Amino acid sequence: MAPDATRKSEHSAESHDARAFQTHADDAPTVFRRYINIVAISIPIVVGLVVVLVIVRSLREPAAPTASSASSTSTPSSDNAPAAGSSQAGNVAPKAIPAAAPSTPASSPAVAVATTPKPTLAQAASTDVVVDLSADEARAMTISEVKPVNYADIRGTVVLEVTISKSGTVDEVRAVSGPAVLVPVSIAAVKKWRYRPYLINGKPVRFHTQIAFVFN
Numbered sequence: 001m002a003p004d005a006t007r008k009s010e011h012s013a014e015s016h017d018a019r020a021f022q023t024h025a026d027d028a029p030t031v032f033r034r035y036i037n038i039v040a041i042s043i044p045i046v047v048g049l050v051v052v053l054v055i056v057r058s059l060r061e062p063a064a065p066t067a068s069s070a071s072s073t074s075t076p077s078s079d080n081a082p083a084a085g086s087s088q089a090g091n092v093a094p095k096a097i098p099a100a101a102p103s104t105p106a107s108s109p110a111v112a113v114a115t116t117p118k119p120t121l122a123q124a125a126s127t128d129v130v131v132d133l134s135a136d137e138a139r140a141m142t143i144s145e146v147k148p149v150n151y152a153d154i155r156g157t158v159v160l161e162v163t164i165s166k167s168g169t170v171d172e173v174r175a176v177s178g179p180a181v182l183v184p185v186s187i188a189a190v191k192k193w194r195y196r197p198y199l200i201n202g203k204p205v206r207f208h209t210q211i212a213f214v215f216n
Contacts (some may be wrong), residue, residue, distance in 0.1 A: 042117035138209035166204035168195040
């Protein structure tokens, strides 16, 4: 009896193992299908996330310059375009624009005295030049004089160079020497002086001279 019981138990165990193997074999396609379903569901989700990231990144990046703005930046102005086009087409050099002559500033009294010789009568009458007169010659042509006031009570001599206009007013004043405290009052006084017009061939001209104020 013992061998039969042993064979029966072995046979039942083998049957159980066969059924378990068959169960696992039957479950394998089901598991595979589940993986396929999970992958199929995950692909649209991943693609959607990628699209959202691309859109967000494109919104954050600055917009590239348009073709019209780039062309306007690289294209020369309309004023220079015809000249450039004609130069390239006909190989003709553009005409040179003459430079404007520098304006000549009004000559200062020092320059008129130091560098400009005394003009002749014909030159003074025909051109707008400054005639150099001595202090005595200019003093003889004064109409009215104003003496400076020595508020500081300082002694000294102030020498001024002045240029007189064609109408007899003082145009320019420059201090040559003297105490610095007395220079402002001397300039303020000499600007009020008036002269008769200096005539050459009946035409008034400007003249230049020196005036000295002695403060005792």
